[in-house]
Amino acid sequence: MISRSALIVDDERDIRELVALTLGRMGLRVETAGDLAQARAQLQAHDFDFCLTDMRLPDGNGTQLVEHIAARHPNTPVAMMTAYGNIEAAVAALKAGAFDFVTKPVDLAVLRQLVTHALNLGVQRRAAAQSHTPRLIGDSPAMRQLRETAAKVARSQAPVFICGESGTGKELVARLVHAQSGRKDGPFVPVNCGAIPAELMESELFGHRKGSFTGAHADKDGLFQTAQGGTLFLDEIAELPLHMQVKLLRVIQEKAVRPVGAPAEVPVDVRILSATHKDLAKLVEEGRFRHDLFYRINVIALPVPPLRERREDIPAIAEAVLARIAEGQGPRLRLADDAAAALAAHEFPGNVRELENVLERAVALADGTLIGATDLGLPTTGAHSNAVVVPTGRTLPSDTDSPEPDAPLPATAEALARARARAEGALPDALAQIEREALITALDAHRWHRTKTAEALGITFRALRYKLKKYGIE
Secondary structure, eight states: OOOOEEEEEOSOHHHHHHHHHHHHHTTOEEEEESSHHHHHHHHHHOOOSEEEEESEETTEEHHHHHHHHHHHOTTSOEEEEEETTOHHHHHHHHHHTOSEEEEESOOHHHHHHHHHHHHHHHHHHHHHHHSOOOOOOOOSHHHHHHHHHHHHHHTOOSOEEEEOOTTSOHHHHHHHHHHTSTTTTSOEEEEEGGGSOGGGHHHHHHEEOTTSSTTOOSOEEOHHHHTTTSEEEEETGGGSOHHHHHHHHHHHHHTEEOOBTOSSOEEOOOEEEEEESSOHHHHHHTTSSOHHHHHHHTSEEEEOOOGGGOGGGHHHHHHHHHHHHHTTSSSOOEEOHHHHHHHHHOOOTTHHHHHHHHHHHHHHHOSTTEEOHHHHTOOOTTTTTTEEEOTTSOEEESSOOOOOTTSOOOOOHHHHHHHHHHHTTOHHHHHHHHHHHHHHHHHHHTTTOHHHHHHHHTOOHHHHHHHHHHTTOO
């Protein structure tokens, strides 16, 4: 059996011996170095499965060693030891390519956990390459770059910030990063921060203890505990209230959560991935998002390109969507030439999610096995000049004031034609049906986020709430 090895780099002999003893008990062959020069010599003479280095060294700093290992020994995960509370140094190390970091004085339990993840990383990556992983469809330069970057950041434990417009597939990117990481066998827990009521957010994220508030009839683990050993994906992180941003920052820094009503913090081993379609830097300038939290979650930025910037991928995505729709539903439909041309010319403000919605509707409306341009229901030429297009192909006036609660929603010509066909003189009922369909379609497009749905429809939140109650939409 080939033993795995580790390199410990620190100018303090006591720390080297303590860490070497701990890793030796884990079955590792351990070598040590007291400065940067000795570490480079050890790396040249031996192959290591893991490296742990101090930040401050007599002849340089740990970040230089991280960069050296990343350039010349890319398959060796390296972690950094930093002074307690020195988050800036930890972030610098992660940006330089470090796998993770630990603070001094070193918690040996945390160290053993970190080493286990690092040693499993190579095995997990090889297994991920042979197993089913989420696919980012498309061979455009932008998508090839995105896949390469996702594979690189998967090797780290650093927080990743996934940015991009709504509907671009940010959660799919997060799942891909998780599937290629050393945590792939752990849980992947996605949470939409905008979908949790503010008053329940702390309990949902961190858990609570029995009796901590009215209705807390039993202990409950939060989403951080649910993601233990895996990845927590915080989608729409810009929606977090300021008081929760403070608590999240502490959790990330201390790697521990305090459930509501608990007397002490509970350690958690979770990697944080986050995403939003909003401009976080602008929100920081406006004082609506904490600068320190932005700095902490934005260690590695992973931008996802909009569909209009990779139009060459549309045919492949469309084929994949049509194949998925056809599973268990009979013959697979194909795109006619005019339909393919219409998709290629469309701007897709709703990105891949809009493309999926358009094709699902087209499959339902098409006669036979061929989808024509008219089946797609896309806006006609020039429809974008004075309209906001929601991810369903519907167009809404962009320069109107928010209507009163019972003002009717705009409707497409297609929807009006369907209504006329079935109305048979019952115009009020037909118009109500159109409005109800428009509401449900818009809610689906925005994952039932009511604020975003109201904005997309050009109505106030109060008006949306009134209409949901009016039509019995839950």
